[in-house]
Structure formats: structure tokens, C-alpha cells
Amino acid sequence: MSPEISDKVKRQVEDILSRYPRPQAALLPVLHCLQKERGFISPAEEQWVAERLRIKQIRVREVVTFYTMFLQRPVGRYHLQVCTNLSCALEGGDDLQAYLENRLGIRTGETTADGRFTLSQVECLGACDEAPCLMVNLDYHTRLDRDKVDRLLRELD
Amino acid sequence: MTAEQVLTRDFELEGLRHIETYLSRGGYRAAVKALKEMTPQAVLEEMKKANLRGRGGAGFPAGLKWSFVPAQTDKPKYLCVNADEGEPGTFKDRFLMSHNPHLLLEGMIIASYCVGIQKAYIYIRGEYEAVAQRLEQAVAEAAAKGFLGSNVAGTGFCLDVRVHRGAGAYICGEETALLESLEGKRGHPRLKPPFPASVGLFHCPTVINNVETICNIPFIILRGAEAFTGLGRPRDGGTRIFGVSGPVERPGCYELPVGTPLREIIFHHAGGMKDGKRLKAVIPGGMSAPVLGEDEIDIPMDCESLAAAGSMLGSGAIIVIDQATPMLKVLAKVAKFYAHESCGQCTPCRIGTSWILKIVRRLASGQGRKGDVEEIRRLASGIKGLTLCPLGDAAALPILALVTKFRSELET
Numbered sequence: 001m002s003p004e005i006s007d008k009v010k011r012q013v014e015d016i017l018s019r020y021p022r023p024q025a026a027l028l029p030v031l032h033c034l035q036k037e038r039g040f041i042s043p044a045e046e047q048w049v050a051e052r053l054r055i056k057q058i059r060v061r062e063v064v065t066f067y068t069m070f071l072q073r074p075v076g077r078y079h080l081q082v083c084t085n086l087s088c089a090l091e092g093g094d095d096l097q098a099y100l101e102n103r104l105g106i107r108t109g110e111t112t113a114d115g116r117f118t119l120s121q122v123e124c125l126g127a128c129d130e131a132p133c134l135m136v137n138l139d140y141h142t143r144l145d146r147d148k149v150d151r152l153l154r155e156l157d
Numbered sequence: 158m159t160a161e162q163v164l165t166r167d168f169e170l171e172g173l174r175h176i177e178t179y180l181s182r183g184g185y186r187a188a189v190k191a192l193k194e195m196t197p198q199a200v201l202e203e204m205k206k207a208n209l210r211g212r213g214g215a216g217f218p219a220g221l222k223w224s225f226v227p228a229q230t231d232k233p234k235y236l237c238v239n240a241d242e243g244e245p246g247t248f249k250d251r252f253l254m255s256h257n258p259h260l261l262l263e264g265m266i267i268a269s270y271c272v273g274i275q276k277a278y279i280y281i282r283g284e285y286e287a288v289a290q291r292l293e294q295a296v297a298e299a300a301a302k303g304f305l306g307s308n309v310a311g312t313g314f315c316l317d318v319r320v321h322r323g324a325g326a327y328i329c330g331e332e333t334a335l336l337e338s339l340e341g342k343r344g345h346p347r348l349k350p351p352f353p354a355s356v357g358l359f360h361c362p363t364v365i366n367n368v369e370t371i372c373n374i375p376f377i378i379l380r381g382a383e384a385f386t387g388l389g390r391p392r393d394g395g396t397r398i399f400g401v402s403g404p405v406e407r408p409g410c411y412e413l414p415v416g417t418p419l420r421e422i423i424f425h426h427a428g429g430m431k432d433g434k435r436l437k438a439v440i441p442g443g444m445s446a447p448v449l450g451e452d453e454i455d456i457p458m459d460c461e462s463l464a465a466a467g468s469m470l471g472s473g474a475i476i477v478i479d480q481a482t483p484m485l486k487v488l489a490k491v492a493k494f495y496a497h498e499s500c501g502q503c504t505p506c507r508i509g510t511s512w513i514l515k516i517v518r519r520l521a522s523g524q525g526r527k528g529d530v531e532e533i534r535r536l537a538s539g540i541k542g543l544t545l546c547p548l549g550d551a552a553a554l555p556i557l558a559l560v561t562k563f564r565s566e567l568e569t
Contacts, residue, residue, distance in 0.1 A: 020319075025340050027342075032283070053341075067283070068324070068325035070325075086246065086490040087246050087403060089486065089490055090403045090477075090479070124244075126242050126251050127248055128248050128408070128476070129401070138284070139287075
């Protein structure tokens with residue numbers, strides 16, 4: 001089954017491929033590009049990429065399963081990724097994670113029933129001076145406390 | 158007194174990230190000087206004299222690294238800038254690239270000219286998408302002004318720069334894993350030798366330097382190696398961006414001469430402990446640097462002093478731990494991180510880190526057994542020095558330091 005890849009993404013993929021001396025080197029940027037449009041990388045997308053890059057599908061699978069940012073399942077519209085590594089934990093990162101579980105009524109790794117929020121725990125995001133922090137999809141939110149989280153969730157509603 | 162700034166000059170200027178502002182503040186003068194007034198050999202000599210030690214973690218002198226690239230080869234050569242900043246506690250490269258992307262590009266031009274490179278990649282961690290966009294814009298601006306492309310500054314020198322995003326894997330900050338990742342594979346480190354200088358990206362000679370390392374180059378070329386070594390320590394010159402995090406008054410990035418005392422950084426520059434908290438321990442160079450106790454922080458922050466104290470300067474990331482934080486919590490964070498980030502290639506690291514995590518979790522849940530702390534020490538000793546890449550030591554050494562220095566607290 002071939003996924004419906006938009007012409008826009010097909011053009012972007014061509015552009016990416018033209019910038020690398022070997023097609024396989026374009027794999028990470030191509031997967032980023034596909035995930036941005038489709039939300040996650042399913043086996044159908046893996047196969048499409050493999051054919052386009054002329055590599056075996058297993059080479060794509062290996063990469064998709066190795067890197068934490070590539071998602072193999074759909075997530076909510078807002079993917080909350082909380083850092084609980086040391087610098088954030090010293091400033092309340094673990095409490096933040098617990099508070100979000102409580103507020104959203106889900107456990108880490110789950111998605112709310114309305115499909116709006118997925119909560120994940122991630123390692124250091126490199127914003128340790130503004131701890132605790134989280135990412136909503138790819139946007140950073142820093143120096144968080146309960147009030148700021150409440151506000152953030154309202155804004156995302 | 159504020160020390161001379163090598164890296165963060167003009168950072169208060171809002172528009173510094175744009176080439177017009179950068180040029181108006183003397184930007185790209187070092188690149189023009191190198192390309193028009195110096196031979197590649199002269200650039201290399203200056204870099205070797207400066208003895209610029211790598212800012213990514215290992216502290217290897219950049220000039221020496223460049224000199225390992227064969228001068229005569231029929232293969233293309235590559236520059237890979239390591240912007241995969243993932244060492245917990247580290248945020249300096251994001252700070253540098255966000256404020257002044259052109260400083261990085263200028264350093265890359267000089268490095269590439271010196272080594273004879275025409276194609277460069279900036280491998281930036283995937284989460285820094287906004288920073289990557291800023292870099293892309295800077296690349297476009299530099300190309301439009303003739304500082305990148307087929308005729309750099311009218312000299313006929315060619316350089317093409319590509320920004321390449323990773324996708325979430327700490328191991329890709331290890332230089333050979335970075336190369337594998339850039340080739341579109343899992344980030345599994347390679348056995349060395351051969352070193353990347355001879356067999357690197359696409360099996361071609363490759364230079365890999367950290368962002369902050371590269372950002373020092375324009376100063377060295379413009380002001381000379383002596384001005385650089387005059388800051389900091391004689392064999393470890395210049396400044397470092399010390400990133401302070403944890404419960405201090407003013408967490409953030411501080412550019413200070415190499416060798417600035419750790420206590421001064423925490424209590425003067427970062428404003429000391431906040432909310433009346435008391436300092437208990439400090440991780441001085443990112444999570445993989447062995448912890449220092451409160452009686453060990455009167456130490457100059459340079460590579461050799463920290464090595465002599467059994468720790469390392471690493472990425473210069475200072476994580477301050479307060480008295481109220483149980484060291485078991487610190488140990489749990491360290492253990493979990495490395496168990497998660499081990500690439501799985503070497504058995505001691507793959508099994509060792511997850512086994513340690515299992516025991517730490519047992520301790521944290523109150524189900525600890527007699528001898529658990531000793532068992533953690535034994536397992537960490539079984540990782541140390543026995544893996545293909547430095548991640549094994551990066552996991553083992555901080556764990557060994559924690560269970561040694563805080564043994565009595567952990568056993569109660």
C-alpha cells in the first residue's frame with residue numbers, strides 16, 4: 001500500500017536529495033520532512049522512503065526505531081515532552097511531570113481521549129538555565145511552574 | 158572586572174544574528190584576513206600555537222586534530238561541526254548559535270580554508286529546530302554576501318555549508334556516531350583507528366569540531382595566538398562558556414577565562430545559592446563529569462586541574478546540587494540517562510547501564526538490599542575502559558564518583 005505523499009513533500013524530498021552526495025545521507029532530513037506532514041512514520045512511509053532513496057526498508061526501520069524524535073504511532077495534536085533530567089529535576093521537573101499527568105488525567109506515554117495531548121518524558125533538552133522545561137511539538141516552554149502550565153494548557157485548548 | 162570576550166562580544170545586540178550587524182561589528186574580517194593574507198599552513202601554525210582545546214568534552218587541541226588530515230588526497234575532505242549538544246547540563250552551543258550564527262560560519266570558513274575543505278555540515282540536534290532555522294538563514298545571508306559558495310570573499314575559495322538535523326540520540330554527539338548518523342544510519346560509534354581525520358564521512362578525511370571550538374577561531378586569526386593564550390591558562394588558553402544550572406540565583410551562560418575558580422563562577426557570577434539553600438555537590442563539566450563535593454570546589458576550571466581532581470572540564474556545564482537533594486536522586490538521574498542513551502553496541506555498556514538502573518530503582522523504592530551500593534560500584538567498574546566509545550566511561554565514571562564520595566548517604 002502506497003501512502004498518499006503530497007506533491008509538496010515530494011518536491012521537498014527531491015530538494016533534500018539534491019544536497020547530499022549519497023541518497024542514504026538524506027534519510028534523517030527526509031524522515032523529518034515526512035513526519036512533519038504526516039505526524040508519524042508508518043511502515044508504508046518507510047517503504048516509500050526506502051524506494052525513493054533506493055535502500056532496503058530495514059535500513060529505514062533501523063533509523064526510525066533508533067532516534068527518539070521519530071514517532072511510529074500517531075500522537076496527540078500537542079505532544080508535551082517534559083524534561084526530567086538532572087538540571088530540570090533540581091528545579092521541579094519531576095513534579096511538573098506528575099502535575100501534567102494529573103491535569104490531563106493520563107500517564108506518561110499516553111494520549112488524552114480527545115486526541116489533543118500526548119505526554120512524554122524526555123532527556124535533557126539543552127535549556128537547563130531555564131529549568132524546568134518542556135517542548136510542545138518543537139516549541140520550547142521554560143521556567144515552568146503550575147500556574148504557567150495551567151496557562152499553557154488553556155492556550156493550547 | 159569583566160574579562161575580554163572572545164565569543165560573546167556584542168551579544169546584547171538584537172540584530173547580531175543578521176549579517177549586516179555582524180559585518181558592522183567587524184564580522185568576517187578574520188576570514189578575509191586568513192584567505193587573503195595567510196597561507197593555509199600559516200593558519201595551521203597559528204592554530205597550533207594557540208593550542209585551542211576542544212570545547213565539546215574531550216579537550217583535544219583543534220590545530221593538532223587538523224594536522225592529522227592528509228594534505229595530499231584524491232578524496233574530498235569534509236568539515237562536520239558538532240552541534241549535537243546533548244550532554245545533560247549543557248546549553249552553551251544553543252546560546253552561541255542563537256545569538257551569533259555568523260561567528261560559527263566565519264570560524265568554519267577559516268577551518269575549511271586551512272584544511273582544504275569545500276563541503277561542511279553542521280550536525281545540530283533535532284530538538285534545536287528553531288536554532289537550525291536561524292543557521293539556515295545565516296547561511297543564506299552569508300552566501301548572498303559572497304562569504305559562502307563558489308568564490309568566498311572574491312578569492313576563488315569554495316565552501317558549501319549544509320545544516321543537518323539529528324533526531325534525538327545523545328550518542329550522536331560522539332564523533333564517529335555523528336558520522337554514521339550523517340550518513341543516514343543508526344548512531345553506532347565506529348572503532349578507532351582509523352580516525353576520522355583519515356577515514357571519516359563517506360570514508361573521506363574529515364574534521365569534526367564542536368561549535369564553541371570553531372567560534373574561537375576568528376579571534377585567534379585576528380588577534381593572534383598569543384592574545385588567545387594570554388587569556389586563560391598557558392596550555393589551555395582562551396575563555397570558556399560556563400553554563401550554570403541548578404538552584405542558583407542566576408543560572409545561565411558565563412564567558413570567563415579558562416581557569417576561573419569554580420567557587421567564583423557559582424557564588425559570584427551565578428549569584429550563589431538561591432532561597433537560602435546550601436551547596437552540597439557540583440558536577441563540573443556536564444553529567445559525565447565525576448561529581449565534586451562541597452570541599453572540592455576551590456579549583457580552577459581548566460582541563461588539567463579537573464583531571465588532577467579526578468573529574469573533567471568536559472563541556473564546561475556546571476550543575477549545582479543543594480543539600481536538600483538526596484544523592485540517590487542524582488544517581489537515579491545519571492543511571493537512567495545512560496541506560497536510555499547507550500546505543501546497545503557494546504555488551505558492558507548495554508547490560509551494565511540497565512543493570513545499574515535496576516538496582517538504583519530498587520534502592521529508590523525502599524527495597525534496597527545490603528550490598529547494593531557495592532554492586533553498583535562493581536558493575537560500573539565493569540563498564541569503565543571496556544567499551545568501543547567514550548559513552549561507557551561517561552556512564553561509569555560519574556556513577557563511580559557518586560557511590561564512592563556519597564557512599565554513607567546512599568547506604569542509609
